[in-house]
Amino acid sequence: MAAGGKEEVLAAVQLADGGWVAGSRAAVFLPDGDKLRRVGWEAIERAAWDADASVLRVFETTAFGTPLNVTELAVEDPGRFGQLLRERVDASVLVQRHVPLVGKKGVRIVGRRNPAERDAAVTWNFVLDKGLEPDRPGLIEAAEGALRAVREEFGI
Numbered sequence: 017m018a019a020g021g022k023e024e025v026l027a028a029v030q031l032a033d034g035g036w037v038a039g040s041r042a043a044v045f046l047p048d049g050d051k052l053r054r055v056g057w058e059a060i061e062r063a064a065w066d067a068d069a070s071v072l073r074v075f076e077t078t079a080f081g082t083p084l085n086v087t088e089l090a091v092e093d094p095g096r097f098g099q100l101l102r103e104r105v106d107a108s109v110l111v112q113r114h115v116p117l118v119g120k121k122g123v124r125i126v127g128r129r130n131p132a133e134r135d136a137a138v139t140w141n142f143v144l145d146k147g148l149e150p151d152r153p154g155l156i157e158a159a160e161g162a163l164r165a166v167r168e169e170f171g172i
Contacts (some may be wrong), residue, residue, distance in 0.1 A: 023056035029097035032090035039100045046087045055107040058128035107131035115162035121145040123159040
């Protein structure tokens with residue numbers, strides 16, 4: 017692709033096993049067996065650097081009620097790749113709102129879009145605060161109602 021394209025590598029880091037991970041304007045490329053798997057930035061929930069273990073953990077969004085998919089990257093120092101990861105994940109967030117449902121506890125609603133494509137579809141997810149269980153009567157319906165209200169408020 018031409019310089020400046022959506023898939024041009026902006027940062028990469030070598031893994032302890034000799035493999036590589038990389039990021040472009042549109043996606044991060046994570047190890048998947050002996051090849052790389054393309055994951056759009058809007059599908060990355062967050063990342064966390066564990067300096068003691070020299071592991072960068074990348075958490076992907078998943079369907080509500082399922083655990084986040086975690087990819088552990090053993091690297092000496094994430095360097096510029098870690099900075100790119102943070103910048104692109106932050107840039108993918110369009111809307112983030114906490115809505116109380118039970119006292120102060122509630123749901124965090126997040127709308128994301130791939131930051132490399134201004135007309136890309138918005139994906140939505142919500143995460144219940146610790147201490148709130150999805151099997152609590154009426155809680156999921158309340159969370160879905162909060163999601164509808166936030167989408168309506170922002171016209172998305």
